Amino acid sequence: MKFNIASFGAGLLFGFGLLVSGMANPEKVLGFLDIAGQWDPSLAFVMGGAVLVGLFAFTIARKRTLSFLGFNMRLPESDRPDKRLVLGSVLFGAGWGLAGFCPGPGLVALGAGETGALVFVVAMVAGMGIFEVIEKNRVAN
Amino acid sequence: MVDIAWENFTPWSALAGGIIIGLSAAAFILLNGRIAGISGIIGGLLTPRKTDILWRVAFLAGMIAAPLLWMMTADLPPIEIKASYPLLVISGLLVGIGTRYGSGCTSGHGVCGLSRLSARSLIATLTFMAVGFGTVYIVRHLVTGA
Numbered sequence: 001m002k003f004n005i006a007s008f009g010a011g012l013l014f015g016f017g018l019l020v021s022g023m024a025n026p027e028k029v030l031g032f033l034d035i036a037g038q039w040d041p042s043l044a045f046v047m048g049g050a051v052l053v054g055l056f057a058f059t060i061a062r063k064r065t066l067s068f069l070g071f072n073m074r075l076p077e078s079d080r081p082d083k084r085l086v087l088g089s090v091l092f093g094a095g096w097g098l099a100g101f102c103p104g105p106g107l108v109a110l111g112a113g114e115t116g117a118l119v120f121v122v123a124m125v126a127g128m129g130i131f132e133v134i135e136k137n138r139v140a141n
Numbered sequence: 142m143v144d145i146a147w148e149n150f151t152p153w154s155a156l157a158g159g160i161i162i163g164l165s166a167a168a169f170i171l172l173n174g175r176i177a178g179i180s181g182i183i184g185g186l187l188t189p190r191k192t193d194i195l196w197r198v199a200f201l202a203g204m205i206a207a208p209l210l211w212m213m214t215a216d217l218p219p220i221e222i223k224a225s226y227p228l229l230v231i232s233g234l235l236v237g238i239g240t241r242y243g244s245g246c247t248s249g250h251g252v253c254g255l256s257r258l259s260a261r262s263l264i265a266t267l268t269f270m271a272v273g274f275g276t277v278y279i280v281r282h283l284v285t286g287a
Contacts, residue, residue, distance in 0.1 A: 004199040006172040011200035013165035014177060014248075015207025019218055021158020022151055024208075027221035031149055033277040038146035042155040047251060049159025050166065054256025057167030062257075067174035074174050075257070081264045088243020089250075093269035095235025097276025099224035102247045103179040103240060104204065106233075109220050111205035112212075116222035116229055123230040127237020128184045 002069050015108045021046040024108040026100025033097055166252050169200075178249020179204075180240035243269075 022028040023046055031040035064073055096102050101109070101120050109117035169177040173196070182197050208217055224232065240246040243265055245254065250269075254262020 003173055004196050006168065007196040008199040008203040010165045010169040010173070010177060011203025012207050012210070013168065013203075014162055014179075014200075015204040016211070017158045017161030017163075017165055018204075019158070019207060019211060020161055021155050022218065023158065025218065025220050027219075027223060028149070030223075030277055030281075031146060033273045034281055035143060035274055036278050036282050037144070038149070039143055040146045040149040042149070042151045045152045045155035046159035046162065047255070049156040050163035050252040051159075051255045053160055053163025054166050054252055057163070057170055058253070058256045058258075061170045061174075067170070067172055069172045071172075071174045073170075074176070075170075076176065076259070076261075079259055079261050081261050085243050085261055085265050086268055088239045088241070089265045089268035090272050091235050091239030092243055092246060093239070093272025094276050095232045095237075095239055096247075096269060097273040098235070098280065099222070099229050099232035101222075101229075101232060101236065103183060103236065104246075104248055106236075107179070107201060107204045108208055109222070112208035112217055112220055114220055114222055116224065116226070117220075119226050119229040120233040120236075123233025124237040125183065125187075127234040127239075128180075128187055128241050129237075130234070131184075131238050131241040132187050 003071060006069065014104060015111065017050075018105050018108045021049075024105045024112075026105070026109075029096075029100035029102075029105070033100070162248075162252060163256075166248070166256070170253070176249055176253045178245050178253060180236075180246040181244070181249055184241050239269075 018024040022042060029043065032043040061073060067073060099120060103124060106117055106121045106124060110121050166177040169175055182200050185193060186197050211217055245265060250262040250265040255266060
C-alpha cells in the first residue's frame with residue numbers, strides 16, 4: 001500500500017514537473033531540437049535541474065540496500081553499452097524528433113485531454129507490444 | 142551561427158520544472174527503490190507479473206492526474222501539437238519500439254541514468270538527442286524547407 005501511494009505521488013510530481021518545465025508542450029520540445037532554426041535552449045535547463053537533484057538522490061541510493069520505506073533497492077546492474085541500446089535509442093530519437101513527444105509528456109498531454117496525445121500514446125503502447133512479440137519470437141527461435 | 146529564439150526562452154520555469162522532475166525521481170528511488178523510467182513503467186504492464194501491476198498503474202495515474210489537478214486551480218500551460226495524426230502514429234510506434242529496445246527514454250536514461258553516472262545511459266542519451274536534433278533538421282530544413 002505504501003509502495004503504491006508513493007508511486008502515485010511520484011507520478012503526480014513528475015507530471016507537474018513536465019508541465020512547469022514546458023516539456024509537456026511538443027512545440028516547445030521541437031523548438032529545442034531545432035538548432036538550425038530559431039533555437040530555444042530552455043529545455044537543457046530541465047535536464048540540468050533534474051540531474052542536479054538526481055545526483056544527490058542516487059549517491060544516497062547507491063549506499064543503501066533498502067529504501068527508506070524498507071523495499072529492496074533495484075538499481076540496474078549492467079553498465080555495458082550494446083547494439084540494442086544504441087539501435088533502440090536511434091529509433092526513439094527519430095520518433096521524438098518527428099512529433100516532439102517522449103513517453104512522459106505524451107501521458108501528461110493525454111491527461112490534459114489532447115486528442116493528438118491519445119493517438120500518440122495508443123501508437124506508443126502498440127509499438128511496445130510489437131517489441132514484446134518480436135522478443136518472444138527471438139527467444140523462441 | 143546559432144540563432145536563439147530569446148522570446149521563447151524560459152530558463153527559470155525550465156529549471157524549476159527540472160528540479161521538480163528530479164525530486165520525483167529522487168522520491169521514487171529513495172522511497173521505493175525504483176528507477177522512474179516512464180517507458181519501462183508502461184512497458185512492464187504488457188508482460189505483467191501479479192505483484193507488479195498496481196504500482197505501475199498508480200504511477201501512470203499520477204502522471205495523467207497532474208494536468209487534471211492543475212486545471213482545478215489554474216490554467217494549463219500551452220500544449221501545442223502540430224503533428225498530423227498519421228505522423229503521431231508513426232512517431233508513437235518508433236518511440237514505443239525504440240524505448241523498449243533501448244531500455245529507456247528521456248526519464249530512465251536521461252534523468253535517472255545520468256544522475257547515476259551510468260555509461261550506458263550517457264550513450265543512450267547522446268544517441269537519442271543527436272538523432273532527435275537530426276530528425277528535426279531533416280523535417281524542418283530539408284523536407285519542408287522552412
